[in-house]
Amino acid sequence: QLELLRLRTKATWLEVLQAYYYSNILSGPKTQERNILGNAFQILPNIIVPLMAAPIDLVRAKVAGREPYVRLGEIPPSIAGAIVGADKGIRNGWFSFLHGFRQSSVESAAAGMFDTPMYELRGGLKNPWNYPFRGLLAMDEFFRAIARNQELYARLYTEVRNQGVSDRRRVAARIAEIVTSVDPSRADTTTYEIASRGADRFAARAVYQEDPGAITKFLLKAKAPTAPLEVRAIATVLGTFIKTPMAILRQGLEWSPAGFVMRVTPTGAAFKDAVYRSLNRSGVEAPEGREGAQALGRAALGSLALVPMIWLAATGRLTGAPPDDEDEREEFYAQGKLANAVRVTWKGTDYWVRYLLFQPFSIPMGAVANAYQQFDRSDRDEAAAQDAWLTAIGGAAQTLVDQTFMLGFSRFIDAIQNPGRYSAQWFGQIAQGLIPFSGALRNITQAADPVYRRPTGAAERIQQIVPGMSSDLRPRRTRFGAQAQAQGSWLQRGFVVPEVSRAQTDLLTRTLAEVGYRPTVPDPSLTVRGERVTLSREQQDVLITALGQERKFRLERTIRGDRFAGRPDEDKRELLERVSAEAGRAVRARALRAAVRGEPLAFDRLVSVGVQDAVEADRETILGPAGEAASVVAR
Numbered sequence: 001q002l003e004l005l006r007l008r009t010k011a012t013w014l015e016v017l018q019a020y021y022y023s024n025i026l027s028g029p030k031t032q033e034r035n036i037l038g039n040a041f042q043i044l045p046n047i048i049v050p051l052m053a054a055p056i057d058l059v060r061a062k063v064a065g066r067e068p069y070v071r072l073g074e075i076p077p078s079i080a081g082a083i084v085g086a087d088k089g090i091r092n093g094w095f096s097f098l099h100g101f102r103q104s105s106v107e108s109a110a111a112g113m114f115d116t117p118m119y120e121l122r123g124g125l126k127n128p129w130n131y132p133f134r135g136l137l138a139m140d141e142f143f144r145a146i147a148r149n150q151e152l153y154a155r156l157y158t159e160v161r162n163q164g165v166s167d168r169r170r171v172a173a174r175i176a177e178i179v180t181s182v183d184p185s186r187a188d189t190t191t192y193e194i195a196s197r198g199a200d201r202f203a204a205r206a207v208y209q210e211d212p213g214a215i216t217k218f219l220l221k222a223k224a225p226t227a228p229l230e231v232r233a234i235a236t237v238l239g240t241f242i243k244t245p246m247a248i249l250r251q252g253l254e255w256s257p258a259g260f261v262m263r264v265t266p267t268g269a270a271f272k273d274a275v276y277r278s279l280n281r282s283g284v285e286a287p288e289g290r291e292g293a294q295a296l297g298r299a300a301l302g303s304l305a306l307v308p309m310i311w312l313a314a315t316g317r318l319t320g321a322p323p324d325d326e327d328e329r330e331e332f333y334a335q336g337k338l339a340n341a342v343r344v345t346w347k348g349t350d351y352w353v354r355y356l357l358f359q360p361f362s363i364p365m366g367a368v369a370n371a372y373q374q375f376d377r378s379d380r381d382e383a384a385a386q387d388a389w390l391t392a393i394g395g396a397a398q399t400l401v402d403q404t405f406m407l408g409f410s411r412f413i414d415a416i417q418n419p420g421r422y423s424a425q426w427f428g429q430i431a432q433g434l435i436p437f438s439g440a441l442r443n444i445t446q447a448a449d450p451v452y453r454r455p456t457g458a459a460e461r462i463q464q465i466v467p468g469m470s471s472d473l474r475p476r477r478t479r480f481g482a483q484a485q486a487q488g489s490w491l492q493r494g495f496v497v498p499e500v501s502r503a504q505t506d507l508l509t510r511t512l513a514e515v516g517y518r519p520t521v522p523d524p525s526l527t528v529r530g531e532r533v534t535l536s537r538e539q540q541d542v543l544i545t546a547l548g549q550e551r552k553f554r555l556e557r558t559i560r561g562d563r564f565a566g567r568p569d570e571d572k573r574e575l576l577e578r579v580s581a582e583a584g585r586a587v588r589a590r591a592l593r594a595a596v597r598g599e600p601l602a603f604d605r606l607v608s609v610g611v612q613d614a615v616e617a618d619r620e621t622i623l624g625p626a627g628e629a630a631s632v633v634a635r
Contacts, residue, residue, distance in 0.1 A: 025439050042206050043082060053296060054070045144204070201291070216246040266295075330520050428457070474537055545603060
């Protein structure tokens with residue numbers, strides 16, 4: 001019946017375009033992996049909630065003269081429930097993948113409650129454009145079943161204990177009695193139905209599909225079928241996904257001190273109720289007893305988790321958004337850092353691992369990291385602390401925006417703030433979404449081509465994600481003129497999440513950071529008698545490479561000098577700045593001679609012999625197209 005309903009549903013051109021666009025951008029293997037890991041990381045936090053929820057609720061229960069809503073002893077049953085739920089999850093997930101809708105939708109239809117399935121392109125599994133969404137739906141159903149059984153077993157355990165049963169075997173037997181009760185006149189049946197409804201809400205929350213709040217509902221109106229087509233089209237581009245990222249943000253805040261004043265907790269509901277009534281507005285309903293107790297436990301655990309987060313940030317092991325200043329940003333990436341990452345040590349080597357998938361802690365981690373970075377760069381006084389607090393709020397939102405499914409909105413905001421730099425990126429991203437299976441193509445290209453590229457315009461941005469064509473684009477250059485490259489094997493680059501980068505601790509990188517000298521990517525400009533020399537993009541690339549490699553060679557030689565180590569940091573920085581300037585003047589002088597004589601700009605003619613020898617061992621990797629023997633003649 002549901003399949004027939006889907007077939008008979010008439011789709012507008014926009015719904016067809018939406019299904020095509022979404023399938024393209026969701027088609028990459030990394031998208032499926034992110035969905036799996038994001039859901040999987042929810043399992044452990046959900047299990048340990050009673051560690052704080054039970055003690056807090058025990059005190060509240062004593063004061064109120066009631067039985068506890070949460071008990072410490074429910075942790076083992078919840079683990080058992082998660083294991084049992086895996087089997088159900090596999091079956092539900094497979095069903096969803098085969099049919100394109102949830103098993104529960106069939107159960108609801110059998111009861112006379114029909115819900116039109118989400119529109120997908122014709123053909124079912126015969127149409128490859130339907131695979132990405134069905135894959136995501138299948139994994140959501142798998143983890144939903146795990147979470148549902150996890151909460152169901154925990155609820156029934158606490159209910160049985162509240163009935164006075166304490167013997168372990170008797171508790172298990174009593175739970176079995178409640179689960180198998182089907183007589184609607186029996187209290188056990190009612191108990192199971194109440195626990196089942198609560199488990200359903202818990203499961204929806206575990207996969208970020210809980211009922212949306214007022215703000216999310218308002219935003220979703222722009223994408224509703226009743227909205228004008230123009231509004232829906234704009235919403236599709238700006239906010240490809242709304243419900244899931246808003247749920248991630250909300251849950252991240254619940255796992256922090258902010259949770260105590262959110263309406264999901266009894267304290268937050270009471271606070272908002274008082275505020276609303278003082279404004280002559282309708283009051284706020286208190287959360288269901290167990291759900292409110294769990295929310296208090298999450299807020300308490302999240303508050304405790306801030307301690308190691310702050311320690312990580314204070315010791316330089318936690319990053320937020322990359323710095324805005326160009327020189328600081330270049331140093332940030334030169335050290336191997338990643339945005340929104342934590343530094344871990346594995347077999348004696350330090351790595352930066354992105355934590356965006358570490359739900360639900362990624363939001364508070366981003367807030368702490370950005371706040372500390374702001375505080376660390378300030379005068380560290382009371383005013384700086386207030387600024388850091390505001391930065392923490394913005395950092396939480398920035399962490400959400402940095403999620404891959406929010407890139408459309410993120411790029412749009414960047415384009416508004418800096419049209420010259422980001423507008424092409426935004427339009428290019430939209431164009432990429434129209435390319436068949438663009439997400440999969442991007443992952444394949446990342447695996448095949450480790451170099452970060454500098455596309456300009458929509459055409460080159462499409463070329464950037466096409467395997468075999470991206471290598472024709474100009475590479476991004478580091479502050480030392482080398483090609484900026486992603487680390488790791490082809491498998492890690494293209495098909496593994498989260499992103500990992502090895503920390504760079506070589507002598508040059510350490511010394512520049514210690515003395516506070518932050519060189520940026522060289523400026524590829526030449527002037528002759530006050531007039532700027534016109535250079536092609538290829539020539540600019542050669543000049544940047546030569547300037548950067550000459551700079552690197554001379555800085556390394558200076559740092560290894562006998563007298564360098566004994567100098568004060570201020571003298572070291574001045575010396576390094578002087579050496580860097582001399583390297584630039586030497587390269588530009590050679591480039592100007594070539595320009596005046598009408599000779600090609602070639603890397604080997606612009607740098608010293610020492611630089612040529614230094615890059616010879618890995619010339620192609622470091623230099624790329626800039627290492628070719630000759631370039632177009634400067635004009």
